Amino acid sequence: MRHFVRAVILAALVLAAGVHAGSAQDRPQAAQDEFVPVSELPQTEQLPAAPLVIAAYSVFWLLPFVYLWTLQRRMAAVDRELSDLRQRLGGARDH
Amino acid sequence: MASTPNLQLPTPDTRGPTATGGTARLGVGVWALGIAIGALLFVMTPRMIALAPYESTMGLVQKIFYYHAPSGITMFLSAFVAGIAGLLYIFKRQPRYDRMCLAASELTVLFGAMVLITGPLWARKAWGVWWDWDARLTSSLLLWMMFVACLLVRRYGGPGGERLGAAIAAFGMVNVPFVYVSVNIWRTLHPKTTVVPSLAPGMRGVFWICTLGFVVLYTLLLTTRARLERQRAMAEDLHLALEERSTQS
Numbered sequence: 089m090r091h092f093v094r095a096v097i098l099a100a101l102v103l104a105a106g107v108h109a110g111s112a113q114d115r116p117q118a119a120q121d122e123f124v125p126v127s128e129l130p131q132t133e134q135l136p137a138a139p140l141v142i143a144a145y146s147v148f149w150l151l152p153f154v155y156l157w158t159l160q161r162r163m164a165a166v167d168r169e170l171s172d173l174r175q176r177l178g179g180a181r182d183h
Numbered sequence: 184m185a186s187t188p189n190l191q192l193p194t195p196d197t198r199g200p201t202a203t204g205g206t207a208r209l210g211v212g213v214w215a216l217g218i219a220i221g222a223l224l225f226v227m228t229p230r231m232i233a234l235a236p237y238e239s240t241m242g243l244v245q246k247i248f249y250y251h252a253p254s255g256i257t258m259f260l261s262a263f264v265a266g267i268a269g270l271l272y273i274f275k276r277q278p279r280y281d282r283m284c285l286a287a288s289e290l291t292v293l294f295g296a297m298v299l300i301t302g303p304l305w306a307r308k309a310w311g312v313w314w315d316w317d318a319r320l321t322s323s324l325l326l327w328m329m330f331v332a333c334l335l336v337r338r339y340g341g342p343g344g345e346r347l348g349a350a351i352a353a354f355g356m357v358n359v360p361f362v363y364v365s366v367n368i369w370r371t372l373h374p375k376t377t378v379v380p381s382l383a384p385g386m387r388g389v390f391w392i393c394t395l396g397f398v399v400l401y402t403l404l405l406t407t408r409a410r411l412e413r414q415r416a417m418a419e420d421l422h423l424a425l426e427e428r429s430t431q432s
Contacts, residue, residue: 140247143304144247144304147297159407162411170421173422177421
């Protein structure tokens with residue numbers, strides 16, 4: 089019986105410790121033990137997000153416009169070729 | 184008895200109203216629509232994105248999502264269009280399906296490039312690395328490479344390259360569902376597919392407007408690219424007609 093009571097108390101303590109640790113993880117860690125300068129943060133946390141967002145946004149500007157420009161050039165080239173061919177065929181018809 | 188050569192010259196009217204003389208350049212309507220979409224995508228949506236709520240753990244960098252995910256959806260859509268057009272070309276052998284397959288493959292590469300460039304920009308901040316060889320990223324890269332291969336085969340494959348390109352596009356299409364569900368099946372750093380349906384109201388509207396803008400942009404580019412192929416086909420027909428004439432005379 090004594091063993092059972094001990095086991096129950098031990099389980100309750102372990103459970104309580106787990107719950108406490110879980111609730112502590114949910115809260116943001118306050119600087120209680122030491123103050124850490126921002127320059128000593130991991131590199132991922134130091135990296136500013138704005139340049140990355142601007143770079144991504146520039147990609148969405150740039151790629152479709154470059155593609156549209158190449159498309160326009162290709163269409164203009166085919167247009168020239170078609171007019172040239174029609175002229176030549178018109179000349180051939182006259183002969 | 185020698186067969187009589189067909190002297191019927193291809194006329195622009197046989198290829199539809201867009202192929203009439205001097206209209207190979209982008210039409211006014213297409214430009215107007217392009218400007219409207221440009222205004223929607225590049226002027227209005229950034230404001231909406233700026234006003235959308237910040238995600239709790241990623242903050243500002245999560246806003247790349249509003250362009251990254253819609254370009255991914257458009258890439259998937261384009262892969263489906265290319266694959267279906269490729270299958271139709273393989274079975275029916277009609278040149279219009281081949282032209283559509285080529286146009287959609289090219290756009291899959293374009294939108295895929297957007298996904299593959301913007302993803303690492305987001306990942307660098309969110310995960311601390313530019314790239315990770317996990318299931319979603321690797322399968323997306325493979326999908327993109329399949330469509331690059333499709334374009335290379337079309338360009339340098341010689342005779343029969345169209346059919347081979349169509350088959351590659353069909354394989355690329357089959358890959359799309361695997362890329363989509365990869366985040367749910369394998370352990371990966373990439374957000375799961377449940378992210379989009381569970382978006383907060385402030386994020387949801389912005390996301391779907393961006394997606395709509397991308398799909399409209401895609402449709403516009405697809406029709407323009409397919410038109411270019413029609414013009415090229417017409418030029419080839421005219422070259423053949425000219426050769427026949429010179430042979431006959």
